Amino acid sequence: MSDRIPRSPLPLTVIGGFLGAGKTTMLNHWLRNAGGQRLAVLVNDFGALNMDAELIEGGAGDTIALTNGCVCCQIGDDLSLALIRLLESETEFDGVVIEASGVSDPGRIAAIARADTCLHLECVFVLVDASMALEQTRDPLLVDTLARQLRAADLVVVNKCDLVTGETRRALQRWIESVAGPVSRLETTRAAVPRLGSLATRTAHAGWAHGAFKGHGHATEDHGKVFETWACRPREALDPSALRVWLRDLPAGVLRMKGLVRCAGPDGDVEWAELQFAGRRGTLRLLLSHVPRSEEAGIVAIGLRGQLPRPALDAALEKLFCPKARQS
Ligand SMILES: Nc1nc2c(ncn2[C@@H]2O[C@H](COP(=O)(O)OP(=O)(O)OP(=O)(O)O)[C@@H](O)[C@H]2O)c(=O)[nH]1
Structure with missing residues (x-):
């Protein structure tokens, strides 16, 4: 039996959002502004090469790459094992951030994390590429992935606002509300959002997000x-x-x-x-x-x-x- 003193639950944050929406940009922003906190980072790329692990700035030592598929449909066990290893590691982390692949369902990842009492799920951030999302929603093959991602969000970050007009932002807001209900939303450029700034959103939005998650038909959704x-x-x-x-x-x-x-x-x-x-x-x-x-x-x-x-x-x-x- 371990004689180590039990730690308080490790705060966990999930970053989701469609391909290229700005997830790694946000993660790098957090790592640059960590204020002395030590963050463990788990990244999952859908591609055969996990480029995200290499594109993350500075924190290579604390970055774990989850490879061989989409983290939410194929490598849930790898994620659970990586989380267990983090919790058991000698290093005392102040938090763990999971960057989901751009095709995965962050709700599914949040559910894996939520099942572990050693973790405290703080927030599921879902990024939306303001310059592409409306066009992507018109593609019947993409809209389901986008909608699932949105419904899992505690906080929707509408990113790349430098590339769109106010009219596009308003149209996006209408679409987000139609899919995800009254979810908290921030508009940004270069994903400059603080990591812990949205703690309050979790309670505010949890009911809607969890309700949506109950209907999660994951068996029908293999991103591969x-x-x-x-x-x-x-x-x-x-x-x-x-x-x-x-x-x-x-x-x-x-x-x-x-x-x-x-x-x-x-x-x-x-x-x-x-x-x-x-x-x-x-x-x-x-x-x-x-x-x-x-x-x-x-x-x-x-x-x-x-x-x-x-x-x-x-x-x-x-x-x-x-x-x-x-x-x-
Ligand atoms: N113009 C503009 N470009 C941005 C902004 N945020 C990110 N980018 C660029 O968009 C591209 C994709 O950003 P990433 O942060 O890698 O996107 P991602 O969501 O991590 O991508 P995947 O992990 O492949 O899904 C990069 O070239 C970024 O520099 C923004 O607010 N405005």
Whole structure:
């Protein structure tokens, strides 16, 4: 029998929301503003490569990647085990944050956490991409995933408000209320929301969220059947100009793409860059603060099953390699 002093329940926060809505951006904001608190982070990417673990800033030592599928439909046991390991670890964490994959149901994850008396579920944040959500709700293959995510929320964070008009924000508000009822809602840019600022929302909204969760027909919802992924590990440096052109005009069917790649400058020197494509916007940003390990290079794309243009992605990648790169 353990002679360790029982700890008080570990505060747990879940971040959900559709692909590219800004979950990792919010998590990084929290890690940068943790105020001395030590947070354990569990991330789950739907893609074959868990890029999120690599895109999280600074806290790599306390980041656990849940791989091999969507955390809510395929790897619930992995999540439970990871939580048990955290609770039993020598490290005293001040809280744990689970970043769900963009296709998963945060309500399901919250239920796993809620079943453990050693954890205290503080809040389920669900992010909505203000620039894409209305269009996504018109796609019959996406609307169910979006609605389930919203119904699980204690706090809906309408993010990317820099990209939309007031009219779009009002239309979004109407849609959110029609799906999730009187849920608390914040409008933000770059997901700049405090982690504990919404504690009160849990009690206010819990009835609605839990009511919705009772009707959760998870057996009918296997995200692996709705979405699929493409991934590659480019071993050589890519041409950043060609990469930017490619990101501006990705073939139809790519809902989300992200990655870490080595890029070759005009003189052949190689630098690391983060690649992002979400909501029809692609960016390539040089990494100045940290240098990943060479095996961390990877690109992941996600789309609806049967709609991801795999041959086009394979073919494009071949043309992105930079012959001038000086490999280190
Ligand atoms: N313009 C704009 N871009 C944003 C904002 N928030 C995040 N982004 C960008 O949107 C892209 C996706 O952001 P992430 O935080 O990686 O999104 P995510 O929800 O974690 O993505 P997945 O985990 O793949 O589902 C990145 O390129 C971000 O820099 C915002 O408020 N405005």
